[in-house]
Amino acid sequence: MPLDVLPKPSAAPIGARLIPASRGWAEVHPKFRESFAAARLMTAEALLALPGEIVSGHPDRHVVRVELPGGSIGYMKRQHRVTWRERLKQKIAGFGWSSRCIREARVLKSLEREGLPGPQWIAFGEDGDGRAFLLVEELTGSRELRHLLGDTALSLDERTRLAERIGQSVAELHAAGFSTPDLCAKHVFIDPATFAVTLIDWQNARRTNSASWPSIAALDASLAESLASPRERLRFLWAYSRVCRCSGAVLPRFSQLVRTIRKESDRVRNRRSIRDQRESVPNIEQRLVWLAGEAVCAIPEIAAMWPKPAVAPPFYSCDPGTIRIQLPDGRPATLMRGRSFAPLARFRAFLRGKPWRSPGVKLGRDLFQKQRYGLPAPRLYAFGQRRTGRCSAEWFALYESDAEFTTKAQSSHKVHREDQDREDQVQ
Numbered sequence: 001m002p003l004d005v006l007p008k009p010s011a012a013p014i015g016a017r018l019i020p021a022s023r024g025w026a027e028v029h030p031k032f033r034e035s036f037a038a039a040r041l042m043t044a045e046a047l048l049a050l051p052g053e054i055v056s057g058h059p060d061r062h063v064v065r066v067e068l069p070g071g072s073i074g075y076m077k078r079q080h081r082v083t084w085r086e087r088l089k090q091k092i093a094g095f096g097w098s099s100r101c102i103r104e105a106r107v108l109k110s111l112e113r114e115g116l117p118g119p120q121w122i123a124f125g126e127d128g129d130g131r132a133f134l135l136v137e138e139l140t141g142s143r144e145l146r147h148l149l150g151d152t153a154l155s156l157d158e159r160t161r162l163a164e165r166i167g168q169s170v171a172e173l174h175a176a177g178f179s180t181p182d183l184c185a186k187h188v189f190i191d192p193a194t195f196a197v198t199l200i201d202w203q204n205a206r207r208t209n210s211a212s213w214p215s216i217a218a219l220d221a222s223l224a225e226s227l228a229s230p231r232e233r234l235r236f237l238w239a240y241s242r243v244c245r246c247s248g249a250v251l252p253r254f255s256q257l258v259r260t261i262r263k264e265s266d267r268v269r270n271r272r273s274i275r276d277q278r279e280s281v282p283n284i285e286q287r288l289v290w291l292a293g294e295a296v297c298a299i300p301e302i303a304a305m306w307p308k309p310a311v312a313p314p315f316y317s318c319d320p321g322t323i324r325i326q327l328p329d330g331r332p333a334t335l336m337r338g339r340s341f342a343p344l345a346r347f348r349a350f351l352r353g354k355p356w357r358s359p360g361v362k363l364g365r366d367l368f369q370k371q372r373y374g375l376p377a378p379r380l381y382a383f384g385q386r387r388t389g390r391c392s393a394e395w396f397a398l399y400e401s402d403a404e405f406t407t408k409a410q411s412s413h414k415v416h417r418e419d420q421d422r423e424d425q426v427q
Contacts, residue, residue, distance in 0.1 A: 023128025054288035099132035167239030169197035175247035179212035180205035217264035298382035360395030
């Protein structure tokens with residue numbers, strides 16, 4: 001059957017646009033206030049509209065890599081909708097009737113006052129439509145702990161020094177009363193030159209006077225055995241306990257501390273979030289561009305050739321089904337589109353305080369995650385959904401054609417077999 005051709009993008013119309021008065025609020029760090037004011041980035045609406053590429057995400061929020069005034073890079077956490085359940089949770093935790101972005105921003109401000117390791121916050125706030133955001137500066141030159149530990153160029157002395165430095169840094173945070181349940185390997189970043197430690201993702205953190213040392217079990221559990229030896233783990237605990245005791249914190253004897261952490265580590269290691277970190281490390285950098293809210297989300301190379309307006313046939317306002325189309329650069333692709341009427345599912349999502357996801361969004365996120373971890377699957381090009389009523393929506397998923405994926409898979413399998421045959425001959 002002939003392929004439908006995706007139309008090439010047309011030039012965007014040029015015209016004056018009135019900027020409505022801000023209905024939300026935003027706070028910009030004093031260090032960035034002058035440059036942001038010059039760029040007219042002082043309102044929640046303007047900051048939320050910063051263009052960028054999505055580097056990670058969840059159904060109700062995502063992280064966008066954006067370019068800041070002056071050419072530096074920042075990462076913006078954008079929440080699509082702050083639910084009443086989330087605001088109640090923050091209220092109970094002592095952060096007022098707010099969002100997780102605002103809670104994290106307040107913790108980062110406290111860390112900054114104490115001179116403790118945390119990302120440099122730039123701006124945060126909420127608009128008048130239930131959205132919230134937090135903008136932080138890029139950790140230039142830093143590497144995630146799992147990637148650094150997997151670097152065979154590190155000597156044994158360097159690995160020992162790194163373990164001690166992490167233990168000291170975490171102990172200083174706990175001694176100052178900062179505790180987070182998200183203390184795990186993917187949230188620890190290291191400057192390879194100085195071994196300076198920075199912890200990210202403080203959205204569930206709080207200031208407390210209670211003992212925080214049991215939380216380091218998650219860090220131990222989320223590190224694969226191949227990344228850190230028993231000796232290096234003991235070095236971390238020894239440095240941690242030494243700093244904590246010097247600050248006046250009460251800890252068990254070191255031998256008891258080791259046994260307790262190991263027992264707690266065994267208990268939490270089978271949690272899905274911990275298990276995923278231990279068993280697989282993202283090996284492919286993958287990004288998405290938000291073109292029209294959640295209506296269109298595409299990889300950068302596809303976003304560059306996306307038609308205007310972004311919400312248009314053949315992705316929307318067409319009969320449901322799966323067809324083959326041709327992209328402007330000549331590549332064939334598979335387009336799955338449909339309509340959903342799901343009042344019960346939407347109501348359940350409302351009660352749970354989570355957004356409803358259409359089949360197209362579920363498929364898109366699944367392909368995105370598989371590609372991120374190098375698992376065999378068709379390459380994702382774009383996906384999206386848009387509401388057409390209180391309980392109805394249209395959705396689509398655009399991905400690599402089955403024929404192209406099959407050819408690539410067969411080629412990869414052939415190369416793997418040839419490599420295996422050569423190894424067998426050598427042996």
